[in-house]
Amino acid sequence: MSVFYAVALLVFTAGWCPCAADVGDFTSCLQFFYKSWPPKGLAGTPICQRYYNQYRFATLYSRPRRSPWFSAYMYGVPTGKRPTASWKFEPQLAYPGADGNMIPFPPGPLDQNVVDSQAVEPDYINSTYGRGHLNPSLHHNTREDRYSTFTLTNVVPQKKGSNSGPWEVLEWNVNKTLGDYCLGEAHVVTGIIPYQKDDRWLRNRVAVPEYLWSAYCCPKYNNSLPEELKDAFPTYAAIGRNDRTSTEEIVPINQTAKKQFRGYDVRQMPLATLEMYLKDRFSTVVSVFYEQCSGSD
Numbered sequence: 001m002s003v004f005y006a007v008a009l010l011v012f013t014a015g016w017c018p019c020a021a022d023v024g025d026f027t028s029c030l031q032f033f034y035k036s037w038p039p040k041g042l043a044g045t046p047i048c049q050r051y052y053n054q055y056r057f058a059t060l061y062s063r064p065r066r067s068p069w070f071s072a073y074m075y076g077v078p079t080g081k082r083p084t085a086s087w088k089f090e091p092q093l094a095y096p097g098a099d100g101n102m103i104p105f106p107p108g109p110l111d112q113n114v115v116d117s118q119a120v121e122p123d124y125i126n127s128t129y130g131r132g133h134l135n136p137s138l139h140h141n142t143r144e145d146r147y148s149t150f151t152l153t154n155v156v157p158q159k160k161g162s163n164s165g166p167w168e169v170l171e172w173n174v175n176k177t178l179g180d181y182c183l184g185e186a187h188v189v190t191g192i193i194p195y196q197k198d199d200r201w202l203r204n205r206v207a208v209p210e211y212l213w214s215a216y217c218c219p220k221y222n223n224s225l226p227e228e229l230k231d232a233f234p235t236y237a238a239i240g241r242n243d244r245t246s247t248e249e250i251v252p253i254n255q256t257a258k259k260q261f262r263g264y265d266v267r268q269m270p271l272a273t274l275e276m277y278l279k280d281r282f283s284t285v286v287s288v289f290y291e292q293c294s295g296s297d
Contacts, residue, residue, distance in 0.1 A: 075140075123202055250277055
């Protein structure tokens with residue numbers, strides 16, 4: 001263990017109490033889910049993502065895959081430029097008694113418990129995959145909320161053609177749609193779909209998803225919607241390709257797209273259609289929002 005890490009761990013652990021456990025239970029961060037109702041059907045390790053002693057979003061993490069199943073957050077109209085990445089990790093995945101605040105990776109050798117428990121920066125360096133945010137910095141208002149998204153427990157291996165292409169376009173479209181027409185709280189859940197068989201791995205450590213998916217819920221919205229957004233409320237969803245060689249049953253390929261983005265298409269769809277594909281791939285019913293984001297109590 002490096003001296004820097006040991007000191008940081010002691011500092012963050014000093015204020016720890018049994019009530020501050022942020023890994024293993026969503027109880028402390030239910031506000032990030034519509035009607036305080038986390039998605040049903042997926043199994044993993046809940047993380048209440050805490051930064052500067054405030055909960056910022058929630059993640060369902062897969063320890064065996066060293067990557068998240070989904071992250072859930074509340075949309076905020078963004079301000080300022082995208083922050084410079086300062087990548088962080090979740091200390092409670094490595095040390096259950098640690099403080100719940102995410103910690104920046106220290107310089108020098110990494111602590112082996114951290115390496116064993118989650119993805120680390122060397123997993124991504126000089127690879128063909130980028131760090132794909134599930135909860136994007138773009139969808140947040142405050143500086144602290146935006147910085148908090150730069151934790152490796154919130155990212156998955158994502159091909160550049162997806163991350164800087166159609167998936168980025170989707171994030172901007174969701175940003176504009178919710179910013180312009182959502183009149184109340186907007187809850188977003190973004191997750192992954194694994195390969196049906198023969199998982200792919202980054203550095204033989206971090207599981208690579210075949211697809212990414214995202215869905216939002218905004219029950220209170222402006223009824224004067226343009227024609228192209230008539231079906232975009234109260235909820236809408238999308239699935240994006242992360243493998244240009246995947247078959248086209250879920251997301252067809254636009255053969256006229258620019259070469260660097262071809263095969264990384266995103267297909268927008270109703271929430272029910274997304275849940276149909278999730279049920280098919282996970283072999284269980286997956287419900288993203290309480291009562292399909294109907295707005296009922």
